[in-house]
Amino acid sequence: MDKVPMTIRGEQELRTELEVLLKRRPLISQAIAEARELGDLKENAEYHAAREEQGICEAQIRDIEYKLSVAQVIDVSKMDNTGKVIFGTTVTLLDIDTDKEVTYQIVGDDEANIKSGKISVSSPIARGLIGKFDGDEVVISTPGGEKDFEIIKVDYI
Template sequence: MDKIPMTVRGEKLLREELDVLMKRRPIISQAIGEARELGDLKENAEYHAAREEQGICEAQIRDIEYKLSVAQVIDVTKMQNTGKVIFGTTVTLIDVNTDEEVTYQIVGDDEADIKAGRISVNSPIARGLIGKMQDDEVTITTPGGAREFEIAEVAYI
């Protein structure tokens, strides 16, 4: 079983989500019990809705527990900043052609959110950056074509 990299923030969010789901379990069970008391289960919409909600909740709990069991939590704040781009670092890039500046944190697949500036370690940009150093110029092949960037800053935050 391969370990999947995850940031400290990502693990915390998963544990919080798991806690919420675990608190919903007894509420759903109670709803099933109440719906069962209403009579004929074949035509009892409340019962079927509660059972479906229970199935979804249990599937989500199993999914999160699995992700946590295979997670390799990486805390870059405890590492020495060598200027090298690794999983968890926050990288500021300058587009060589347009001078546009963008900042990304390299995170696990489940944590990726491009609007929040978090890109998956498996994305084309992250794969092109991993192992590079601050002040390097890199050419990254994206779905939109090749782009050249200068790595302006690598932060271990």
């Protein structure tokens, strides 16, 4: 089984979500029991809704437990700050064509959220940045065409 890279924050968020789901489990079971007492299960909407909620909750629990079991948690703050772009680093880039600065943290696939500046390690931008150094100019092939960037800063936070 291959390990999947994950940041410390990503692991913490998954563990928090798992705790919430595990606390919902008995509440859902109680709702099923109460719905059973209402009578005929064939036409009991509360019972069917509670059973559906239970199925969704159990699937989410299994999914999170699996992700945690294959996670390789990487603490980038304990790495040597050499200016090299690696998994977990936060990279500030200058788009050479537009003179705009953008900042991305390179995270695991499940943690990626472009709105919060987190890009997947398997994204074209991250793949083009991994292994490069602070001050390097890189050409990255994106779905919109090739983009020229200069790496302004690499943070190991």
